[in-house]
Amino acid sequence: MTSDMATRARHSPGDEGTDTAGRRARWRSAARWEVGLVVVLIGVLVFGAGESSTFVDPTTFFYLGINIGYIAIMALPMTLIVMTGEIDLSVASMLGLSGSVLGVLWHHGWSFVPAVVVALLVGALGGALNGILVAKAGLPSIAVTIGTLTLFRGLAEILLGSLTVPAAGDRQFPAALTNIGVAPIPGTQLSYTTVIFLVLAVVCGVVLHATPLGRAMHAVGLQPEAAQFSGIRVRRIKFWLYVVSGVVCAFAGMLLTLQNSSVSYSAGTGLELNVVAIVLFGGVSIFGGRGTVVGVVLSVAIFGALQMALTQLNVQPEIQNIITGALLLISVVVPNGGEAIGRLRERIKRK
């Protein structure tokens, strides 16, 4: 993602160093992308409201949160990792692994809190493994995390096998907690996952756009060597981002387990690419250094609302796939199309 997106946004107030013209250009194009997303979101909402009588309904919002909340939560650490020019394809496997750890401990009679603590620890350890291989050993993150994607899912399979917890004769998960799958937060129509996502999004947004650490992440993504020479601890930042990603995805695994009141080793299989799609559609550059949390939140809202609208209209899931792909294509084609046309015109002129 270059050109328009290349001049995109740093929202942080610490931009004093750059010249005003550059900053204005950056703000303008940043605004353009997020504004585009807002327009798309409004379009989706208008479409949904116009076509489906049940779309404008509080329960729609609740189920939207149930459907996409845990995926959206995984998109936040992914955003930070992609900002630094790396990727984490093991997120969905970590979700499955932590759910399986929780499940197997529950199956063996552990009480809930210790089981959750262990599952989150497993998340931290898995993230640390990614972090060591990527940040310390300097291995390519796409290859490493395809490896840990397979490894984590494999470990989940070893732990649970064909078992679905709670199995026959097991205790049910605590009803007060599995309630998050059926009831919104009292007094609102928000699912717990929605609120957790929004809180985490604010935290991520503040860290990325308003702290020195966030500035450092931008720098690492834009110019790793320059960042290194300017005293940014590139490796340490990457390492801890992977640990955070592991813990957050493990947490998403708990939420999904509670939401479904059950877990099997295959929970969330294949979701890693959905998460990547959400982040990229949100305007985060796959090469790192560019993107905003606001964009990712809008992207989540668009995918979630679209899915709800199309499901209510009984549109086949296949068409939803096509729309997901088309949106993703548009997100790279639109910012680069103008430049490509310019190149073609120049070539024709030369001939």
Next chain:
Amino acid sequence: MSTDTAARPVRRFESLLRARELGIAIVIVLVVAITAVRNSNFLDAQSVQQLLSGAALIALLSVGETMVIITRNVDLSVGSTVGLSAYVFGDLFKYQHISVVAGFAVGIVLGAVVGAVNGLVTTVLRVPSLVVTLAMLYVIRGVDGMIVNGHTIDPTAIPHAFTEVGYRTLFGVPWLAIIVIVVVAVAGYAMRSFRASRDLYAIGSNPEAAALAGIPAGRRVFTAFVISGTLAGLAGALFLALHAQVDNSGGIGYELAVVAAVVVGGVAIFGGSGTVVGAALGALLLNTINQALVASKVSSFWNMAVAGGLLLAAIAFDRWLSLRVARGLKSARGVHRDV
């Protein structure tokens, strides 16, 4: 630079690559030997045939994927393309009663079209192939789902002569494996000998230098995507021959299995080095380990974890190797060179 100073590190590097393929082959032999000791049935003709057929599709896809990855790109749409090609092929059998040859042609052309779209968008718009092919993964899977529309192509709809491709053997080697071996051999030869294919390595090693050297990068990368798509189309046809049935889930998840095989096979994920033979051996190794676990009566639940561990080991080993090569070149020539 005179030719002989340039030739030495190149030859040395090549011999290391060759050693890499040898290394994978040795590991395969070791796995087979250890498993055969524990379970004598593992070397039965039938079991070996199963081993080869099982690895064939991923090995075939890994050939195209290798060409794409060597140029610093990636093709994540292959799994969906396999599914689409397999179903369309089966559908034509069922309702149009077309000939086997025509079916193959349709599958291959479909794959080539997908590859051309990937290649065009990537090279003309200069956007990251990971995003483009990820988008295509969804689009093609969606189109496939619409065509499938909940139906299944079952064995009764498929001519016998065609499913025979999936299980018949020639001198004990399954037809499926022969087709793949021929493709790997041709591609392996081409990747060593043709100028255009050497260009792929140049583009992946150093895009700026390749452009300055006058290599038509766009055209070459486009071709690599078309080849990858074409082979995915062919793999779809073979998928149908092997399984004799297909629904809307054909080929799901293949994309990451293929990338895994390619990486285990010694192809650098950031381009510039690796061979199709290595990648195909990587696919064979991963499948051999799967089958070995089954034959050793290790619970099949262990498959994925072992495959994942192996993949990580392969990546770490590559890094160690390239660091050694870099150090070796440095001390041999007294100057710093990037490998």
